[in-house]
């Protein structure tokens with residue numbers, strides 16, 4: 001009979017992993033001490049991050065002129081200081097490489113000296129396109145880049161996905177790199193914990209995880225495996241509280257575009273140990289989203305809801321997503337105002 005186990009601890013940048021392998025005849029203990037992440041790539045991403053919608057004109061072209069007002073809205077009305085652009089909410093995979101570059105550039109330009117972090121999603125089906133976008137993000141001064149798993153030809157193993165991520169990260173080695181785990185959208189159902197196995201030795205700029213999955217056991221295993229100086233950003237907004245308990249140190253999501261204030265209150269209630277308040281705030285988000293889900297909530301509805309709540313002209317989604325009827329978005333916006341007690 002055998003038992004294998006390990007434990008790790010992180011003290012003052014020293015990362016200690018203790019491997020214990022025992023059977024009845026032998027006990028071997030090996031202790032590895034390494035200085036964790038000696039490079040000082042970037043600042044740590046924490047707190048609330050809005051996954052931005054991509055403003056389009058009524059004809060479906062990217063609308064860069066709305067980005068400045070969008071950033072001001074997030075800062076002034078929602079208290080959100082960091083953004084994640086060209087991701088799922090931003091319809092990144094429906095945009096051309098050139099459009100993604102123009103958008104990333106404008107978000108970075110308009111966010112400079114205002115926002116704390118602009119993280120650019122650079123994942124594509126094509127490795128070459130991802131590398132081009134990663135390199136571009138470095139040139140324009142993005143604070144971080146993130147990559148989802150390619151989802152047409154899917155990686156067969158965690159190792160194959162790690163190799164893909166490594167090749168992208170190598171195109172922007174000085175930019176903090178995040179793995180973006182979103183199995184419900186990519187259909188890549190690998191455990192994030194497996195993807196992270198040894199990733200720091202393959203990607204020196206690796207700085208954390210954007211986990212948009214509902215498997216909190218996998219998320220917890222990521223947090224317990226990884227060094228504390230990484231970012232663990234959780235992306236299922238309606239169950240953020242569970243992820244905070246599991247060790248998330250921030251949240252990235254679509255609803256923080258219009259529920260930023262409440263998201264910030266939830267984070268600070270949790271930090272202060274006021275679980276009762278944190279729970280009330282989480283239940284409010286769940287109420288609003290269940291109401292929306294009953295009406296058929298998807299990205300198109302979400303985008304229209306943001307236009308409705310913020311007054312920004314975000315335009316339609318891009319095909320194949322269909323424009324949401326305004327009455328539907330209006331009805332969800334009313335529910336939101338009732339639940340939050342906003343006039």
Ligand SMILES: CC(=O)N[C@@H]([C@@H](O)[C@H](O)[C@H](O)CO)[C@@H](O)CC(=O)C(=O)O
Nearest residue numbers: 051087088089212235236237252253254
């Ligand atoms: C599947 C999906 O779109 N998930 C959203 C959530 O914020 C989601 O909209 C929210 O939890 C409501 O279900 C984010 O995780 C996506 C995200 O962060 C992104 O746009 O990159």
